[in-house]
Amino acid sequence: MNASTSLGSAHSTTTTAPRTRRIVDAPTRVFHWLFALSFLGAYLTADGERFRLLHVTLGYTLAGLLTFRVLYGIWGPPQARLSLMLRKLAAGPRWLKSLATTASDGSLAGINWRQGQNLLMALAVVALLVLVLPLTLSGYATFNEWGDFLGGDWVEELHEAVGEAFLAVVLAHLALIAGLSILRRKNLAQPMLSGRTEGPGPDLARNNHLLLASLVLVAVLAYWAWEWQQSPNGLISAGAWSSATSDRHHDDDD
Known part of the structure; x- marks a missing residue:
């Protein structure tokens, strides 16, 4: 009886799911996927x-x-908070300086790669949010044919250029997530699906x-x-x- 109980306890221990913590809340995830779906649909129906x-x-x-x-x-x-992303961006020059200093010494072991990852991710997100404003304003102007009053087709051309820039940032964002996921052997897109990531610690999104x-x-x-x-x-x-x-x-x- 004791042996079977020990075996059962060992089996339950080995099959226990790894501990996770919530780092992305539901509104952020819903926004992310609706945002991505809307841009994809808008880009495919642009012509x-x-x-x-x-x-x-x-x-x-x-x-x-x-x-x-x-x-x-x-x-x-x-x-x-957007202020959190802005703080990550504000730390960018200091991280780049430390990167240059460490690289000049011939050793990459002392580089804070996690901070670099956070910096690049924050930069991509902020760029996408910033580009939405000229994208939608130029699209509104194009739809209402403001170019006829402003002279030339530059409004429509601006809309197309911003759309292509937006697509480029999206592709760079996806490539960054894929590359970091491979390097770290961890699915970095998972938190945007479940909101959770593996590892100990308290929930960032309580x-x-x-x-x-x-x-x-x-x-x-x-x-x-x-x-x-x-x-x-x-x-x-x-x-x-x-x-x-x-x-x-x-x-x-x-």
Whole structure:
């Protein structure tokens, strides 16, 4: 009996899930994925007139999500504050100086790579948030044809240039996460899915704020539904679908 009990205890110990702690709350995760989905959809529907209303709706969604993130970054919990990212960026020059000093000595062992990772991640996030403002403003101006009054097509060209810059930052952000995940042998994207990461210590995000996250999701879905109802033929008209389908069949035949 004692032997079987010991074996059972050993088995339960070896199968116990590793300890985790919550570092990203639900509103931040919902914002992240809605933000990524909206940009991806807007980028894919940028060319032509067939999906123009959908493109504009997703652009407005980006602007609304940016507003939420700024407000949440000002009055939200400590781990979601924008001031935290700004402090990481402010420490950048000091880290770069230490990097240059350590590298000149011929040894990389003393470099604080975790601080460098935090610096690069914060830089990518801040760049994306900053680019949303000129992206959406130039998109609004293009949609309302302000270029006719301002002279030339520079407004539309500005919108396209900012969109490409935004895409470049997104790709760099993804490459950074993938590269660091490989180097550290740890899935750094996992916290944006579950909110948790392996390791001891207290939860950085003490409250998950699930209700607020649900409200953000419902607000975005309600806005999409409202825009669909306001559009005469919906955000994606039957003509757009049939045209896209015929183009795909044409490409297959070629």
